Amino acid sequence: MPTEIDTLTALDRALADRASLAGLRLQDLDLRAREEQLLALDDFEGLVVLGGELSPRLEHHLRLGRAIIFPTGPRCPVDPYRARLYTPHELYEGLDREGYAATPDSRAYRWSLDTATRHDAFVSLLRAIHDDSIGDALDELVAGRRVVGVMGGHAVERGSQQYAAAARLGHALAEADLLVATGGGPGAMEAANLGAYCRTHDRLDAALAALAAVPSFLPDVGAWAAVALDVRDEIVRDGGPARSVGVPTWFYGHEPPNVFGDGIAKFFSNALREDGLLARCNAGVVVLPGAAGTVQEIFQATTRLYYGVGVNLAPLVLVGRDHWSSAIPVWPTLEALGAQREMAQVVHLVDSLDEAVQLLTA
Incomplete structure (x- = not known):
């Protein structure tokens, strides 16, 4: 072998x-x-x-x-053969000197859209090798860990109650020795990664206050990322195992990666990214209010539960009874799918994050 x-x-x-x-x-x-x-x-x-x-x-x-x-293609903005996950400073290299457009993250997105290379077999090969390498590195990070996914919308702004709540959720899960995995983007995903990255409530409170100065990545990704990198650099970590990981994709080029994962597993293929993220969440998934992307993740997770007869099924916890029952009525469909199946025992709809934590840490 x-x-x-x-x-x-x-x-x-x-x-x-x-x-x-x-x-x-x-x-x-x-x-x-x-x-x-x-x-x-x-x-x-x-x-x-x-x-x-x-x-x-x-x-x-x-x-x-x-x-x-x-070989590596001369125009490839990232190393397709890398053996480790990205660090935030790698993806945002050059941000302070030339702005976001000059960073490897932004250049990789533009490269992924380049019509001159989209049907180039060599470029397709490099992207596939890159994503396989990232998948291997992600496996190394999560090996032997209980991983819980936190899914939620990218539009949740810093400084809001929803953002702070998602951050406290991430912190509580990490304190229970769970590795917090998110889609790696802004909004609720960033908040959960941030909460897990901070080891104390005082440090988390200070980070939340500092980040609120730039509530959204729109219209200025550079300012949004710069304040986050400053906050991350101020958080003193004493080693120990990873507490969270972000798994973003260049498919959603308008969503920049957040900087608060212990590693960033960024993929070109959104299909590989989403399936790989959910497959590694062996301790369950909690879903905060979101829209289309979050709904897609719910049903990808549900498919695994629906056909998972005779195996240990990890819980799927939806937070926000009104949101998932009325605003975006996913819950009635899950109830119908779960009727007379084992998945009914592990799919939950709750209103509070405390309930979600209890279900995922029981």
Whole structure:
């Protein structure tokens, strides 16, 4: 079975333990630091090099030894072979100097829409490899953790009661040793990530007050992101396990990623992103009031529950009785689907976030 190597330490072990690198996948490594060791070998059949850095001399040597080397497109604004989730400062690099349009996040969205490359097989390959790499990195973050999803609308503004409530929900879930996973965007998603990121109520209160100065990402994403990055940098973390993750997508280019996840798993494919997010929520999903995107997530989660006969079903908790019964009448449909099925035992409609926390932490 192929073995992925994504650190130089792991590569050193492989070089010490074997005479051949056949079957290895070297992912996003600076091979210039190990050039002499690699030049001493001559059989690379079955070795795949995914991106990274290597000199022309080493690249020629590897190809002579029948290695397969995947290059990065010169116009690709992100590394498709990356082995780790994004950090906020990576996605917003250059924000303070040149504005949001110059950041990797904004450039990646424009690249995803570029009609000149939309039907380019190589570009499609790079996007697919990128999303697979991000999925692997997300699996590493959530491994062994109880993950709870928090879904909700992007339009909830900082400074509002709804925003503060979502933040306190995220904090309560993280304090119960749950890893909080959201769609990674603004609004209720940002609030839940923020609440989980803050380890104390005092720190959360201070963050909420500071963020209220820029209530929305509209019309100025730059100002919205800048104040959030400042707030994040002021939050002192003492290590420990991750408390939250954001899983956004460039498909919704108008929604910038929030900065409060311990990692950001951003995908080009919204289908992979949504299915992957829900599939990893093994401790349940809580859904705050939202619109079309949130409704789509509800029914994706419901499909898993509907067909999940004979397995441990994680709870699905909708918050806002009037919203989900009348304004957007999803609840009657869920009741009809759940009739005479096991999912009826784990689908809940509540009015308070305290009820939601109790159901998800029981």
